[in-house]
Amino acid sequence: MDDPTLPGAPALESRGLTKHYGATRALDDVSLSVASGEIYGFLGPNGAGKSTFIRVLLGFLHATAGTARVLGHDAARESVAIRRRIGYLPSGVSLYGDLTGRRVLDFLGELQGRPSSRREELCERLGLSDDVLRKRVGEYSHGMRQKLGIVQALQHDPELAILDEPSEGLDPFMQQALHGILDDLRREGRTVFFSSHVLSEVERICDRVAIVRDGHLVTVQDLATLRAHRHRRATVQLRGPAPDLGGVPGVEFVETDGPLMIVTLSGSVEPFVRAIATAELDDLTIEPARLEEVFFAYYAGADDEAPAGAGSAR
C-alpha cells in the first residue's frame, strides 16, 4: 500500500480487512498502514473491533475478506514467522496462576526462542522485584499481572510490539513508566501498535491515531493534524467594545456575556488572533485542544458523519 504520509516502510498494513461472525460485522473493510519506528494508537471503546483486528493480524482469527501483512509477512499464511519477530500483550492478560512470575517469563521466553535481553531492565522499571517474581502469579494483583504481561511481551526486544490495552490496571506511576518504555522503544526504532480507550494516553505517546467504531475505521490522523482539526475554546475578557468576528475564518460560534466573550474555534487560531489584535483586552485564554473532543465528535451518534476536516480513513 502506498501511503505518502508514512515516514518509512510499513511494519504493518491491512487492506480491506473484514471479519464477520454470521450477521455480526466485527471488522469491516479496515485498511491502514503503520510505518516502521512509529507508535500507532488504535483507539475506540470496548467492542469497537480493536482486539478483533489484532487477533486477525496474529492469526488467531481468519479474515472473512481482505489481507494483512506484518513485517512483510502475510498474516494468514506466515503467522509463525510474524510471531517470531513480535511481542504481544493481550487485553486483560491471563497468565499461569500456579507458576511463579519468573517461571512464566522463563517459559514464554523459551517458547519465543530468543534471548530475553530486556527482561531485567523492564522488571526494574515496572517495579517487579526478585521477591515479587518468586511469588506465584495466582497471588498477584491485577496490576502486577499486567506488569508481568508487559514484560513477557517485550522481554525479547521485538521489532514490533502489539499491545492491547497495555495500561489497563496500572496505577499512574506505572502508566508513566510504561510510557517511558514506549518512548524508548520509539527512540530505538522499534514499532509499537497499541489499542486503547484511554485518550490521554494515546495523546501522550502516539505519532498517529486510528479511530475505530463498530468495526469501521473512521479516521487515521497524526496527532498534530488531529489537534488542528478539532474545536478549541477561547475565553476573552474585554476592557472595551467587543470586536466584530463575523466572517473570520475558523470562528464557529461567539457567545458574549458582558465583558466576557467565549469563542468556539476550529482549525488554525491565527485569523482569530489577528481579528482581536486591536481590541482592548484584560485577558485571553485559548484552551489546548483535547483529543477527547474529537473522539466524542466521532462517537456523537452512530449515524453522524465524521467532523469536517477529519480526513480519510487511510
Place this chain on the structure above:
Amino acid sequence: MSRALFLQSLQNLRLRTGVLAAVAFGWGWLMVFLFTTFSPAMRQLAQASSMFERFSQFGAGDFFTLPGALTIGFQHPIWIAVLGVIAAGASASAIAGERDGGTLELLLARPISRRRVYASILLALLAVVGALVLATVLGMLTGVGVHGLTSELELLRMPLVVLNGVALWAAFTAVGLAASVTFDRPGPALGVSLGFLLLNYFLEVLGSLWQAARWTQDWSLMHRFRANELLTGSVPTLDFVILGGVFVAAVAYALVVFPRRDLAAPT
C-alpha cells in the same frame, strides 16, 4: 514438537501423575494380593455353583487364574477411573482449558504453530498415560514376586500387555484431545470425552454380563485390551490395529480442525 511446552505440560501434570501412579502401583499389587487370598475359596464356590462361576467372571477376567485376576484389574472401574483422569479428563481440558483461561493466546503469540502446540500436549499426555500403565504392571509384578507366583505368569509377555494398555488409553487420550481442540470451553469437551469413555465401558460390561448382548463388546475399545489372551499366549493383532486406527483418526481430525478454528478473545 516444542520441548519447552512438552516439559511444561508434564510439569502441570506432575502432581496428578504422582498420585495416580502410586494408586496404579498399589492397585496392581492389590490384584495379586486378592488372587492369593481369595482364589482358593472362589474355586471351591465355583465348583459348587455354576451361577457363582458365571458371576465371578468380569469381562475377560476371573479370579481362578493369575492372568484372569490381572485382567480384572485392568477392566475394573477403579483402574478405568485412574486412567480416565488423564485420558479423558486432562486431555479434554488441555487445550479448551488453556483457551478458556486465556493462556492459549500467550502460547500462540509465540513462534509455534497450532499443530506443534497440539503435538507437544499430546505427547506429554501419552507419556503420563504410559507411566500409569507401567506403574500398574510394575505393581502387579512386584506382587507376583513378593507372593512367589512367578511360575504362574509368563513375565516376558508383560511388555505386550503394557503396549496393549498404552494403545487403548492412547486412543482415549487422542479422542479427548480432539474434543479439546473442538470446543472453546472445557465443559463440553469433557462431556464428549467422558461420554465416549463411559459408552465404551458400558458396551464392554453389558456384553460380558449378558450373553444375548455379547456383540456389544465388539463395539467397545475396551474389548481391544486383551490382557488375558496376551498373558496366555496369543497376540490379537487386529485389536492393536483397531486401537491404532482410532488413535490415528482422532489425531488426524485434531490436526485438521485445530489450525482452522477461530480463536476469539476469551470470555
